[in-house]
Amino acid sequence: MSCGAASLSITLWMAAMGPGPVGTPALSGQLAITAPLSVAHEPLFAGTVGQADGLKKVVEGFRTMAPADASELLPMTDFDEFSRKIAALSALDENGRLALVNRGATDDLKCILHGISQDPPVKLKDVSEAKMPKARDWALRDMVYLLNDNVEVITSPPQPAA
Numbered sequence: 001m002s003c004g005a006a007s008l009s010i011t012l013w014m015a016a017m018g019p020g021p022v023g024t025p026a027l028s029g030q031l032a033i034t035a036p037l038s039v040a041h042e043p044l045f046a047g048t049v050g051q052a053d054g055l056k057k058v059v060e061g062f063r064t065m066a067p068a069d070a071s072e073l074l075p076m077t078d079f080d081e082f083s084r085k086i087a088a089l090s091a092l093d094e095n096g097r098l099a100l101v102n103r104g105a106t107d108d109l110k111c112i113l114h115g116i117s118q119d120p121p122v123k124l125k126d127v128s129e130a131k132m133p134k135a136r137d138w139a140l141r142d143m144v145y146l147l148n149d150n151v152e153v154i155t156s157p158p159q160p161a162a
Contacts (some may be wrong), residue, residue, distance in 0.1 A: 039109070040155045044099060048092040052150035055085055061142045068137035073130070083128075086120045093117035093150065112153050119146050 039045045062082075066074045076082070090157035096115040100110035123143045 001042050005126070012015055038158050039096075039100070044096055045154050048089070048096055049154050051085070051089045052147045055082070055089060056144055056147035056151070057099060058085075059140050059147065063137060063140045064143070065127070066133060066136065068134045071132040073133055073136060074080065079128070086124050088148075088151070090117045090120045096154075107158060109153065109158070116150050120138055 040049065062076050065077065093113045097110045097113040097117065100107075100113070121144070123139065123146055126139035127136060128135060130139050
């Protein structure tokens, strides 16, 4: 079942449950809905956060070294190594998703990590194919946002499934 379908079915199930009778405890006969435990402290996810944060700093450096108002497109130092690290981050995100799936996680983080694992190669292609400084700067800016999102989805306090 897709993540969207699972969320919809949970929402419909919760709506069908309705409120309990007046004067009864809120959880009488119902399952308690609690926020999932944070995974940010686990080595795989902490490593992913560290990688994404480090790569974000590299991208910010690229933007500083080759501003959008430059007259020509300058080469980016160690771009091949950066590309390998982006691919490794994508793999870490997908490994995080698989770890969550294997433990039966019911929150949206596994779906979000899957989406985030697919985005960096696309953004990297945008950076490498940019023909003008302004276009590269926009692509780099998008990469910064993506890497920041990668950190925030793991470190944000978990929420119960919708």
